[in-house]
Amino acid sequence: xSHGVVPVMDALGKAAVAAAQELAQAxxxxxxxxxxxxxxxIRAQASLILAANERDLAAAQAQQQSAARLDxxxxxxxxxxxxxxxxEAVAALPDPIGRVLEEWRxxxxxxxxxxxxxxxxxxxxxxxxxxxxxDAGALCLKSGNAVILRCGSDSRHxxxxxxxxxxxxLAAAALPPQCIQxxxxxxxxxxxxxxxxxxxxxxxxxxxxxxxxxxxxxxxxRVPVIGHLEGNCHVYVDRDAQLDMACAVxxxxxxxxxxxxxxxxxxxxxxxxxxxxxxxxxxxxxxxGCEVRGDREAQQADPRVQPASxxxxxxxxxxxxxxxxVVDGVDAAIAHIAxxxxxxxxxxxxxxxxxxxRFLTRVDSAIxxxxxxxxxxxxxxxxxxAEIGISTDRFHARGPVGVAQLTSYKYVVRxxxxxxP
Amino acid sequence: xSHGVVPVMDALGKAAVAAAQELAQAxxxxxxxxxxxxxxxIRAQASLILAANERDLAAAQAQQQSAARLDxxxxxxxxxxxxxxxxEAVAALPDPIGRVLEEWRxxxxxxxxxxxxxxxxxxxxxxxxxxxxxDAGALCLKSGNAVILRCGSDSRHxxxxxxxxxxxxLAAAALPPQCIQxxxxxxxxxxxxxxxxxxxxxxxxxxxxxxxxxxxxxxxxRVPVIGHLEGNCHVYVDRDAQLDMACAVxxxxxxxxxxxxxxxxxxxxxxxxxxxxxxxxxxxxxxxGCEVRGDREAQQADPRVQPASxxxxxxxxxxxxxxxxVVDGVDAAIAHIAxxxxxxxxxxxxxxxxxxxRFLTRVDSAIxxxxxxxxxxxxxxxxxxAEIGISTDRFHARGPVGVAQLTSYKYVVRxxxxxxP
Numbered sequence: 001x002s003h004g005v006v007p008v009m010d011a012l013g014k015a016a017v018a019a020a021q022e023l024a025q026a027x028x029x030x031x032x033x034x035x036x037x038x039x040x041x042i043r044a045q046a047s048l049i050l051a052a053n054e055r056d057l058a059a060a061q062a063q064q065q066s067a068a069r070l071d072x073x074x075x076x077x078x079x080x081x082x083x084x085x086x087x088e089a090v091a092a093l094p095d096p097i098g099r100v101l102e103e104w105r106x107x108x109x110x111x112x113x114x115x116x117x118x119x120x121x122x123x124x125x126x127x128x129x130x131x132x133x134x135d136a137g138a139l140c141l142k143s144g145n146a147v148i149l150r151c152g153s154d155s156r157h158x159x160x161x162x163x164x165x166x167x168x169x170l171a172a173a174a175l176p177p178q179c180i181q182x183x184x185x186x187x188x189x190x191x192x193x194x195x196x197x198x199x200x201x202x203x204x205x206x207x208x209x210x211x212x213x214x215x216x217x218x219x220x221x222r223v224p225v226i227g228h229l230e231g232n233c234h235v236y237v238d239r240d241a242q243l244d245m246a247c248a249v250x251x252x253x254x255x256x257x258x259x260x261x262x263x264x265x266x267x268x269x270x271x272x273x274x275x276x277x278x279x280x281x282x283x284x285x286x287x288x289g290c291e292v293r294g295d296r297e298a299q300q301a302d303p304r305v306q307p308a309s310x311x312x313x314x315x316x317x318x319x320x321x322x323x324x325x326v327v328d329g330v331d332a333a334i335a336h337i338a339x340x341x342x343x344x345x346x347x348x349x350x351x352x353x354x355x356x357x358r359f360l361t362r363v364d365s366a367i368x369x370x371x372x373x374x375x376x377x378x379x380x381x382x383x384x385x386a387e388i389g390i391s392t393d394r395f396h397a398r399g400p401v402g403v404a405q406l407t408s409y410k411y412v413v414r415x416x417x418x419x420x421p
Numbered sequence: 422x423s424h425g426v427v428p429v430m431d432a433l434g435k436a437a438v439a440a441a442q443e444l445a446q447a448x449x450x451x452x453x454x455x456x457x458x459x460x461x462x463i464r465a466q467a468s469l470i471l472a473a474n475e476r477d478l479a480a481a482q483a484q485q486q487s488a489a490r491l492d493x494x495x496x497x498x499x500x501x502x503x504x505x506x507x508x509e510a511v512a513a514l515p516d517p518i519g520r521v522l523e524e525w526r527x528x529x530x531x532x533x534x535x536x537x538x539x540x541x542x543x544x545x546x547x548x549x550x551x552x553x554x555x556d557a558g559a560l561c562l563k564s565g566n567a568v569i570l571r572c573g574s575d576s577r578h579x580x581x582x583x584x585x586x587x588x589x590x591l592a593a594a595a596l597p598p599q600c601i602q603x604x605x606x607x608x609x610x611x612x613x614x615x616x617x618x619x620x621x622x623x624x625x626x627x628x629x630x631x632x633x634x635x636x637x638x639x640x641x642x643r644v645p646v647i648g649h650l651e652g653n654c655h656v657y658v659d660r661d662a663q664l665d666m667a668c669a670v671x672x673x674x675x676x677x678x679x680x681x682x683x684x685x686x687x688x689x690x691x692x693x694x695x696x697x698x699x700x701x702x703x704x705x706x707x708x709x710g711c712e713v714r715g716d717r718e719a720q721q722a723d724p725r726v727q728p729a730s731x732x733x734x735x736x737x738x739x740x741x742x743x744x745x746x747v748v749d750g751v752d753a754a755i756a757h758i759a760x761x762x763x764x765x766x767x768x769x770x771x772x773x774x775x776x777x778x779r780f781l782t783r784v785d786s787a788i789x790x791x792x793x794x795x796x797x798x799x800x801x802x803x804x805x806x807a808e809i810g811i812s813t814d815r816f817h818a819r820g821p822v823g824v825a826q827l828t829s830y831k832y833v834v835r836x837x838x839x840x841x842p
Contacts, residue, residue, distance in 0.1 A: 021759075025783065106804055110793060117785070119815055203815055224645065224816040245838040252840040338442075360833050362446065364538070372531060372836030381841065382832070383527055394540055394624055394829040395645040396817035408815040411803070412781050415793030417666040419673040420802065 005189040006197065012148055012181050013201025016121040019178035020146035024118050028095040030173045035091035035138055038169025042084040042134065045165055049080055052157035053130065060154050072128045073155055083134045083162070086386055090138040093385040096404045097144040111414040116407045118144035120203035123194050124388075125150045125217060127209035130158035136208070137166045137180045139388050143406035146179050148202065150194060152209075153186040195220040206388055206401075226397055226405075228389045230316040231261030231344035233374045236333040236359065237281060238350035239272035245371060246277060246349045247284045252373040253347060255288050259318050261390055262345050262367075262377030266313060267324040268333045274301075274326045285322060295325040313340040330355050334362050341365065344392050345377040366392055366399040426610040427618065433569055433602050434622025437542040440599035441567035445539050449516040451594045456512035456559055459590025463505040463555065466586055470501055473578035474551065481575050493549045494576055504555045504583070507807055511559040514806040517825045518565040532835045537828045539565035541624035544615050545809075546571045546638060548630035551579035557629070558587045558601045560809050564827035567600050569623065571615060573630070574607040616641045627809055627822075647818055647826075649810045651737040652682030652765035654795045657754040657780065658702060659771035660693035666792065667698060667770045668705045673794040674768060676709050680739050682811055683766050683788075683798030687734060688745040689754045695722075695747045706743060716746040734761040751776050755783050762786065765813050766798040787813055787820040 023031075042049070053075040060073055102114040122145045126132040133149055140147035151159035163182040170177050183190050194202065195217060205225045207217040214227045235253050237246040253264035267285075269278045279301045282292055286304045293308040294301075305324070312323040313336070327333045330348070337346055347369040348359040356370040367377050367390075379387025379400035387400045397405035444452075463470070474496040481491055523535040543566045547553040554570055561568035572580035584603040591598050604611050615623065616638060626646045628638035635648045656674050658667040674685035688706075690699045700722040703713055707725050714729035715722075726745070733744040734757070748754045751769070758767055768790040769780040777791040788798050788811075800808025800821035808821045818826040 021785075024785070104804065106802070110797065112803060219643075222640075242838075248838065248840055256841055356835075360835075364442075364445070365831065367832045367834065369834040370836060372834055372839045373841050375841040376531065376834065376839070378841075381527070382533060383525065398829055399832045408819055410786065411788045411820045413788060413790040413793055413797065414777075414781075415791060417663075417669065418793040418797070419669055420677055420794050420796040420799075 005185060005187050005193055008185060009183070009190055009193045009198060010201070012183065013121070013198045015178040016146040016148055016181060017201055019176040020118065020121050022176055023141070023146055023179050024097070024144050026144065026175060030175060031095070031141055031144070032091045034141060034169040034173035034175050035087050036169070037172035038134070038138070038166045039084040039087040039091070041165035041168040042080060042087065042162065045161065046077060046080045049158065049161040049165075050075060050077070052161035055157045056130075056155050065154070069128055069154075073130065073158070075130060075158060079131065083131050086131075087134055087138045090142050090386050090403070093142060093403055095142070096407050101409055108418050109416060110418055113412045114409050115412050116404075117410050119406060119408050121146045121148065121201055122406065123148045123150065123198070123202040123205045125191055125194065125205065125207050125209070125213065127152040127213060128155050130155040130162060132208050133159040133162040133182070134166065135386060136206070136388060137163070139386055139403055139406065141179060143403040145406055146181075148181050148183065148194070150183040150191060156186055192220070196222045199223050208389060224396065226389070226391055226393065226401055228261065228344075228392050230342050231263070231377070231390070232266070232314065232316045232340065232342040233262060233264050233344055233377070234266045234268055234333075234337050234341060234346040235264045235374060236268040236327075236330070236337075236346070236348045237270060237273070237277055238330060238348060238352065238355055239270040240352035240355060241273065241277065241349040242351060243277050243280060247281055249347065249349050249371070249373050250281055251284050251288060253375055254285060254322050255290055255320065256373070256375050258320050260375065262375045263318065264347075264374050265316050265322060266340070267322055268327045268336060269324070270330070270333070271326045271328050278326065282324060289320055291321040293321065293323050297326040298324045316342070330359055334359065337363055337365070342392060344390065345369070345374045347372060347374045366390065426606060426608050426614055429606060430604070430611055430614045430619060431622070433604065434542070434619045436599040437567040437569055437602060438622055440597040441539065441542050443597055444562070444567055444600050445518070445565050447565065447596060451596060452516070452562055452565070453512045455562060455590040455594035455596050456508050457590070458593035459555070459559070459587045460505040460508040460512070462586035462589040463501060463508065463583065466582065467498060467501045470579065470582040470586075471496060471498070473582035476578045477551075477576050486575070490549055490575075494551065494579070496551060496579060500552065504552050507552075508555055508559045511563050511807050511824070514563060514824055516563070517828050522830055529839050530837060531839055534833045535830050536833050537825075538831050540827060540829050542567045542569065542622055543827065544569045544571065544619070544623040544626045544644075546612055546615065546626065546628050546630070546634065548573040548634060549576050551576040551583060553629050554580040554583040554603070555587065556807060557627070557809060558584070560807055560824055560827065562600060564824040566827055567602075569602050569604065569615070571604040571612060577607055613641070617643045620644050629810060645817065647810070647812055647814065647822055649682065649765075649813050651763050652684070652798070652811070652813075653687070653735065653737045653761065653763040654683060654685050654765055654798070655687045655689055655754075655758050655762060655767040656685045656795060657689040657748075657751070657758075657767070657769045658691060658694070658698055659751060659769060659773065659776055660691040661773035661776060662694065662698065662770040663772060664698050664701060668702055670768065670770050670792070670794050671702055672705050672709060674796055675706060675743050676711055676741065677794070677796050679741050681796065683796045684739065685768075685795050686737055686743060687761070688743055689748045689757055690745070691751070691754070692747045692749050699747065703745060710741055712742040714742065714744050718747040719745045737763070751780055755780065758784055758786070763813060765811065766790070766795045768793060768795050787811065
């Protein structure tokens with residue numbers, strides 16, 4: 001552990017705790033004012049942000065980073081406008097803080113309310129996408145949480161420029177600048193200290209990035225983590241499925257966007273309808289440019305199908321590739337998903353209500369869908385507004401994590417002198 | 422790490438995961454049938470349970486354990502009846518599993534439901550009270566979670582006898598005996614393995630015991646923990662408090678039962694009413710046999726008051742002792758609680774609605790009360806039925822942890838062929 005990092009990080013932590021206490025009491029209008037001013041600053045500073053992004057891109061190119069990574073890192077005037085718009089979208093969300101989640105009166109007259117409060121201080125560790133700086137900062141501010149942002153070193157100039165706009169927004173609303181702090185050092189030791197050395201300052205950690213980052217955070221963190229691992233999502237086409245709906249859902253679930261965590265990675269087809277449905281399903285996917293890796297039945301149904309290995313059933317391709325196999329009915333589909341899936345999102349296509357209920361009840365995933373595309377696995381599509389990720393954990397938050405999932409609660413009890421007997 | 426423990430514990434873990442999958446689908450009636458049969462078995466086996474308890478007591482006496490510890494360990498016919506009755510009380514609770522927590526329809530016609538599901542496998546690590554075996558086993562069963570119980574070695578015969586009754590209940594309802602497992606070894610290494618070596622089997626850990634146990638679990642656990650540390654609870658008597666209500670609330674909050682976590686440990690009195698309220702408040706407590714450790718004003722108000730040290734403001738006495746001081750109004754009370762409190766439960770006594778709202782909003786504790794005793798900090802008093810503890814964490818569960826807090830949720834989405842644009 002480098003000497004310089006610890007005092008710097010502890011100072012951030014202390015300042016975040018103090019800011020969180022003030023932010024927890026901030027009225028909705030002040031938080032929204034800060035977000036509106038931040039969005040305006042992002043638009044006004046677009047040229048400075050682009051210049052900062054050029055420095056990051058030049059450094060990344062000098063390191064010969066992959067084209068995909070450069071694309072994640074790159075900002076354009078259009079992407080900056082989208083970032084500003086998403087900050088405004090967060091401002092437009094209902095305030096999750098102060099909501100009365102439940103209320104009941106006891107026989108002794110006590111009125112008990114469960115009221116939403118912020119979690120406190122959230123630490124966010126992310127990789128190359130600089131937009132996370134604005135998205136995560138806005139979501140934490142709206143939910144009344146102070147945030148410590150640790151961006152990937154390759155996006156540090158872009159993230160710093162965006163962070164300045166968020167701080168300008170806080171100033172415009174007379175909120176403490178420490179509500180949204182960016183770790184000022186690129187030293188790797190800062191991450192380790194956030195994971196295990198700041199338990200008295202950080203209430204929750206959110207990793208945003210690849211599997212190795214999320215796994216490291218979940219393994220080393222000494223505070224609670226909201227993390228999401230991969231989305232190895234399944235579409236099961238049941239014997240009672242309409243062929244046209246099955247083809248449309250499977251194609252949309254796989255090919256609409258192949259790089260998102262809700263994209264389907266495995267197609268399961270009921271043996272009882274394989275003769276009629278398997279061929280057309282595979283043809284639609286193959287004709288759309290999707291590579292199919294299948295079991296023997298799938299290979300027999302279309303000569304373009306490649307043989308699937310055991311590893312394929314576990315794989316999140318995030319690409320125009322799908323694994324496909326025949327299963328003996330809904331229970332075999334449920335068993336396949338339990339064995340190979342990642343408990344993220346699975347869909348069944350069937351007109352049989354009983355079969356659908358069996359699938360929806362017995363598949364233990366964050367999101368289960370009947371006659372709909374797995375690509376609806378998204379906070380925006382759920383009507384929750386922007387999301388910070390989709391949790392595959394069971395604890396605290398499962399599925400899309402929006403502002404409401406970034407809250408805790410307290411019990412407020414009102415009496416008239418009640419004593420406990 | 423002793424060689425024998427790991428395979429034994431891993432076998433428990435594997436069996437628990439399999440049992441949890443079956444239990445998650447069990448209908449309410451089967452779970453209640455198992456609990457009713459377990460309660461009947463506890464009554465029928467009372468003499469065997471008492472005999473087992475005698476063995477534990479003899480061993481504890483041979484180790485010259487404290488009277489308090491022996492009392493926690495001791496079972497009587499009356500205590501066994503209370504244990505059976507509490508298992509029946511859990512059976513009478515509404516089933517938390519399968520409840521639709523939220524439901525909404527999207528403009529595209531998708532119906533989205535958030536449905537409560539079990540957490541999975543819960544590990545419970547506790548100390549000498551053998552009744553925890555039945556209480557925790559019943560709460561986990563009702564909430565559809567498989568549980569691995571690790572009792573204190575000094576209660577192992579009593580806990581094993583109670584565990585047999587729970588397993589008999591499971592058998593009567595044709596539920597897997599592995600739904601409720603008791604760690605069969607007293608080796609200390611079993612605890613360490615539950616904390617860090619069983620992440621693939623255990624979803625949540627619940628420590629039940631003293632501060633050292635809870636702190637060890639929170640420090641070493643590699644899975645989420647529902648823990649509660651101490652309850653350093655405060656009663657603040659405001660300038661607008663009725664004296665008689667203030668005296669009654671303070672006396673009940675401190676003296677009704679001094680050993681529970683909701684017992685008041687510090688009395689704060691507004692300087693603006695100290696002349697009229699401080700003396701009578703202290704007198705009521707002192708006359709009831711409570712030791713008072715106070716600041717200068719408190720010592721001047723009653724000669725029986727001992728001087729308080731800085732450490733007293735931090736102390737959870739769990740005894741007939743209270744710290745008392747004068748503060749400059751509600752904001753000073755809020756500041757004292759923020760500095761010295763444990764964020765468990767605090768009460769304000771006042772007839773001023775605005776002052777009460779300020780206290781209820783700004784005191785960041787799991788439970789805040791207006792004109793009521795802190796001793797209402799209890800799942801039963803909240804109407805939640807039995808509780809496994811009171812969480813002072815902010816993540817997942819805060820305040821009383823009953824069956825509803827031992828659940829996760831999933832999103833069930835019903836469509837008619839919707840595709841994502």
